[in-house]
Amino acid sequence: xxxxxxxxxxxxxxxxxxxxxxxxxxxxxxxxxxxxxxxxxxxxxxxxxxxxxxxxxxxxxxxxxxxxxxxxxxxxxxxxxxxxxxxxxxxxxxxxxxxxxxxxxxxxxxxxxxxxxxxxxxxxxxxxxxxxxxxxxxxxxxxxxxxxxxxxxxxxxxxxxxxxxxxxxxxxxxxxxxxxxxxxxxxxxxxxxxxxxxxxxxxxxxxxxxxxxxxxxxxxxxxxxxxxxxxxxxxxxxxxxxxxxxxxxxxxxxxxxxxxxxxxxxxxx
DNA sequence: ATGACAACCTGTGGGC
DNA sequence: TGCCCACAGGTTGTCA
Numbered sequence: 001x002x003x004x005x006x007x008x009x010x011x012x013x014x015x016x017x018x019x020x021x022x023x024x025x026x027x028x029x030x031x032x033x034x035x036x037x038x039x040x041x042x043x044x045x046x047x048x049x050x051x052x053x054x055x056x057x058x059x060x061x062x063x064x065x066x067x068x069x070x071x072x073x074x075x076x077x078x079x080x081x082x083x084x085x086x087x088x089x090x091x092x093x094x095x096x097x098x099x100x101x102x103x104x105x106x107x108x109x110x111x112x113x114x115x116x117x118x119x120x121x122x123x124x125x126x127x128x129x130x131x132x133x134x135x136x137x138x139x140x141x142x143x144x145x146x147x148x149x150x151x152x153x154x155x156x157x158x159x160x161x162x163x164x165x166x167x168x169x170x171x172x173x174x175x176x177x178x179x180x181x182x183x184x185x186x187x188x189x190x191x192x193x194x195x196x197x198x199x200x201x202x203x204x205x206x207x208x209x210x211x212x213x214x215x216x217x218x219x220x221x222x223x224x225x226x227x228x229x230x231x232x233x234x235x236x237x238x239x240x241x242x243x244x245x246x247x248x249x250x251x252x253x254x255x256x257x258x259x260x261x262x263x264x265x266x267x268x269x
Numbered sequence: 270a271t272g273a274c275a276a277c278c279t280g281t282g283g284g285c
Numbered sequence: 286t287g288c289c290c291a292c293a294g295g296t297t298g299t300c301a
Contacts, residue, residue: 003294034277034296058295075294076279091279110278112295125297152272161296168294258274260292275299283291 002073004133004166005209005230007058010079014104015053017081018062022099023048030093034074034114037094041117045069045096057129057165062104067119069096070126074112080105130164133202138164140196147187147195156257157187158202167202169259171209173237175201182268183261184254208233236262 002010023045031037048064055061060079062069071079084095084103094106094115106115116123131138146163147154155176158167167175176183178201181194190198212230235245240253244264254261 006294032278072295074278074296108278109280110293110295112278114296150271156272159295170294257272259295271301273299273301276297277295279293281291281293283289285288285290 002058002075002077002214003168003170003209004055004058005171005206005212006214007055007060007073007166008210009214010073011053011055011060014079014081017102018050018098018104019052021050023050023064023096024099025097027088027095027097027103028093029088030091030111033093033108033111034072035116037115038117040119041069041115044117044119050098056126057132057161058168059126067117068121070114070116070118070123071106072114074108074110074114076110077106077108077113080107128162130160130162133164133166133206138199138203140192140199143195143199144190144192147190150188151186153183153256154181154185154187154190154198155183155261158198159257159259164202166206170234170237171202171205173262174205174235177236177263177268178205180268182265183256183263185269236264238262 026042026045028037028042044067045064048066051063051065053060053062058072060071062071073079081102082105084097084101088095091109092105092107096104098104131142147157150157155172157163159169159172175198179194179198181190181198209230212233214230236251239251240262241250243249244251244267247264247266249264249266251262252265
């Protein structure tokens with residue numbers, strides 16, 4: 001489910017509801033996430049006042065006056081505001097109960113997500129992340145420099161979190177199509193001007209997906225429970241075998257690093 | 270350093 | 286209808 005636009009949508013959805021609220025308790029029904037939830041989480045967050053919510057890569061950072069709750073949604077996670085008394089459903093693993101009879105409820109069937117309590121400003125998982133894709137430091141020149149003498153494919157290159165964060169499989173496919181670049185091309189052999197186009201495409205596709213409230217595949221819902229509407233604008237992802245929206249050629253599907261790649265062999269070189 | 274791949278899980282959809 | 290397999294939005298850790 002969640003790629004960067006979905007995580008951003010979640011942040012924006014929950015922020016107004018939790019700002020300035022106090023955490024009165026934590027209910028952990030299942031602590032076995034990608035990493036087990038540390039007992040320090042409950043001790044640290046109980047009684048804390050929420051200052052705000054921000055996002056770094058695909059991590060949601062809920063800052064309080066006592067420390068920071070760091071949440072990752074993995075492949076199937078979601079975080080929603082609910083009435084605290086709403087009955088918990090299967091896979092509703094954690095409730096952060098607030099002082100207004102509501103709670104922030106974490107749901108994650110596959111348990112690839114994670115929840116950490118940070119009493120300090122930093123965390124090892126945040127240490128080696130590349131730039132934010134929507135920041136000005138993420139530029140064509142930057143990608144060009146980083147890619148020189150690298151043989152890895154351009155798709156795997158832009159999906160590497162040490163290069164740039166937040167470009168997941170859906171949007172990598174979409175951005176490469178928009179930039180007209182073949183996903184299997186060696187990243188070290190993409191010209192500077194084409195990296196400019198690629199960076200523009202990544203920023204465009206991510207920002208318009210955020211504007212649409214994310215891409216809803218299966219059952220993604222934002223922090224307020226609303227679905228996203230970007231799926232109807234996908235150009236290649238999930239459209240293998242169907243005609244390219246530009247030249248009508250049947251879109252091709254290949255596999256890269258175990259992930260599905262869909263592209264147009266005519267429009268992308 | 271780089272790159273390929275297994276691993277962590279459950280749910281779902283397609284093929285038979 | 287039902288069973289089994291392959292695959293799904295992510296990321297880390299390991300090994301060559």
